[in-house]
Amino acid sequence: xxxxxxxxxxxxxxxxxxxxxxxxxxxxxPVGHFSESAATQCTTCSCAELTWTPASGGAxxxxxxxxxxxxxxxxxxxxxxxxxxxxxxxxxxxxxxxxCDPQELRVGRRxxxxxxxxxxxxxxxxxxxxxDS
Amino acid sequence: xxxxLGMTSLGKVYGPTPAQFAAQAVRLAVADAGLQLSDxxxxxxxxxxxxxxxxxxxxxxxxxxxxLLSHMQAYGSTAGAMxxxxxxxxxxxxxxxxxxxxxxxxxRPERGASAIYGTRHAPAxxxxxxxxxxxxxxxxxxxxxxxxxxxxxGTTSEQxxxxxxxxxxWAALNPAAQMRAPITLAxxxxxxxxVEPFHLLDCCLVSNGGIAVIVxxxxxxxxxxxxxxxxxxxxxxxxxxxxxxxPDFGLQSGAATSGPAALQMAGTGVSDVDVLELYDCYTFxxxxxxxxxxxxPKGEGGPFxxxxxxxxxxxxxxxTGGGQLSGYYMWGMTPLxxxxxxxxxxxxxxxxxxxxxxxxxxxxxxxxxHSTLVLGTEAGAS
Numbered sequence: 001x002x003x004x005x006x007x008x009x010x011x012x013x014x015x016x017x018x019x020x021x022x023x024x025x026x027x028x029x030p031v032g033h034f035s036e037s038a039a040t041q042c043t044t045c046s047c048a049e050l051t052w053t054p055a056s057g058g059a060x061x062x063x064x065x066x067x068x069x070x071x072x073x074x075x076x077x078x079x080x081x082x083x084x085x086x087x088x089x090x091x092x093x094x095x096x097x098x099x100c101d102p103q104e105l106r107v108g109r110r111x112x113x114x115x116x117x118x119x120x121x122x123x124x125x126x127x128x129x130x131x132d133s
Numbered sequence: 134x135x136x137x138l139g140m141t142s143l144g145k146v147y148g149p150t151p152a153q154f155a156a157q158a159v160r161l162a163v164a165d166a167g168l169q170l171s172d173x174x175x176x177x178x179x180x181x182x183x184x185x186x187x188x189x190x191x192x193x194x195x196x197x198x199x200x201l202l203s204h205m206q207a208y209g210s211t212a213g214a215m216x217x218x219x220x221x222x223x224x225x226x227x228x229x230x231x232x233x234x235x236x237x238x239x240x241r242p243e244r245g246a247s248a249i250y251g252t253r254h255a256p257a258x259x260x261x262x263x264x265x266x267x268x269x270x271x272x273x274x275x276x277x278x279x280x281x282x283x284x285x286x287g288t289t290s291e292q293x294x295x296x297x298x299x300x301x302x303w304a305a306l307n308p309a310a311q312m313r314a315p316i317t318l319a320x321x322x323x324x325x326x327x328v329e330p331f332h333l334l335d336c337c338l339v340s341n342g343g344i345a346v347i348v349x350x351x352x353x354x355x356x357x358x359x360x361x362x363x364x365x366x367x368x369x370x371x372x373x374x375x376x377x378x379x380p381d382f383g384l385q386s387g388a389a390t391s392g393p394a395a396l397q398m399a400g401t402g403v404s405d406v407d408v409l410e411l412y413d414c415y416t417f418x419x420x421x422x423x424x425x426x427x428x429x430p431k432g433e434g435g436p437f438x439x440x441x442x443x444x445x446x447x448x449x450x451x452x453t454g455g456g457q458l459s460g461y462y463m464w465g466m467t468p469l470x471x472x473x474x475x476x477x478x479x480x481x482x483x484x485x486x487x488x489x490x491x492x493x494x495x496x497x498x499x500x501x502x503h504s505t506l507v508l509g510t511e512a513g514a515s
Contacts, residue, residue, distance in 0.1 A: 006265035065276035
């Protein structure tokens with residue numbers, strides 16, 4: 001297990017309901033603009049009437065970095081492949097890419113979101129895998 | 134005009150609080166200028182990762198009847214921003230003598246430097262989610278930025294290494310630098326990964342201490358203790374897409390607009406710059422800023438820094454005190470302090486022969502905030 005523990009708070013409760021059900025929820029305004037999950041108003045038109053809308057789960061690779069350190073709470077320390085992924089809806093997402101050899105990576109590689117819990121007491125965290133894996 | 138520079142002991146200096154370092158730096162800067170503390174009628178404060186500094190510094194210093202007082206925070210771009218605000222205050226007549234100070238004391242004898250900048254996220258909410266995902270701290274964010282540049286333009290780790298090696302060579306000539314033992318490109322490549330593509334020697338130091346400058350008018354500075362350092366131009370840029378989709382991420386920063394604007398205000402251009410003091414939280418930040426300021430075409434920063442232009446023997450006088458990588462890490466005060474030293478001609482063994490125009494950058498967040506200053510001598514100002 002490579003994700004760390006995170007607990008919900010008031011602003012993330014619905015988001016984590018989504019990850020628990022296998023959905024990555026984004027914010028969408030009435031016009032149809034997608035914003036990042038943490039947005040409190042539409043980042044395109046500033047509309048505050050945002051609804052939670054599931055992302056398709058498809059993404060492309062923007063950048064990556066490899067840490068020899070440990071994920072929060074992980075023992076023993078393990079190497080992590082950290083990525084920026086551009087979700088198909090537009091927003092970027094920062095998380096880890098699992099089961100992947102760095103040599104296989106290139107910008108634009110297709111990714112797919114999955115969800116992992118570090119343990120039963122903590123929330124499910126979005127992670128990425130290669131779309132063809 | 135910058136008339137005074139005060140630098141406390143920097144580095145592994147244990148004991149003083151940030152506010153104590155700050156007060157000491159202001160007193161040193163006032164004395165350096167040949168002024169009295171009571172001459173100060175403006176005070177701008179800024180703090181680092183440990184905070185601990187506020188406008189209460191007025192009371193700590195016993196300053197009365199100030200006409201300008203504020204705490205400023207734009208991360209690594211703050212030092213430049215303070216000098217800009219102070220210069221405008223002096224030009225407007227709002228204040229005559231403004232002290233601008235930064236101090237921080239994150240280092241503790243019993244804990245490593247990496248414990249300080251990597252562990253600020255609570256395990257709840259959106260920040261907790263980022264941490265749980267493994268995306269922790271500035272090292273990771275800048276590594277992601279650097280990797281994007283490498284993939285787009287073919288920039289390599291060895292090219293980053295040229296910056297680290299050159300700055301260490303400069304640091305060897307700076308008695309105030311924390312890391313003065315020479316390093317080679319092979320040392321850079323062999324140093325441990327912090328977050329790939331960054332080796333240890335791509336990353337800045339962590340330092341305790343404080344630095345202050347005194348900004349005043351040219352009229353008032355005449356006859357004071359130090360050679361004149363004019364503030365000839367300035368600008369800021371805040372692209373504004375932090376942790377959002379950002380097509381420019383890692384490829385271009387606010388330096389691309391801030392640099393040309395500051396040079397234009399100063400009535401000069403990159404070909405007239407004698408000395409560059411660029412914010413260098415990572416080697417990559419220097420490379421990107423060189424491109425954005427126009428010292429080489431976009432995307433060619435890697436070959437440019439590897440072409441022999443860097444270091445005490447090269448044609449670019451860049452980060453002549455060793456910078457944040459090898460000198461000391463006082464956020465934006467690191468490039469600013471060395472710029473003042475160079476503009477005055479007080480760089481001793483590392484002094485640039487010509488130093489009429491000195492370009493200074495500040496960078497904050499993850500390439501989110503940028504400030505530029507153009508400093509100059511009397512000759513550079515005319």
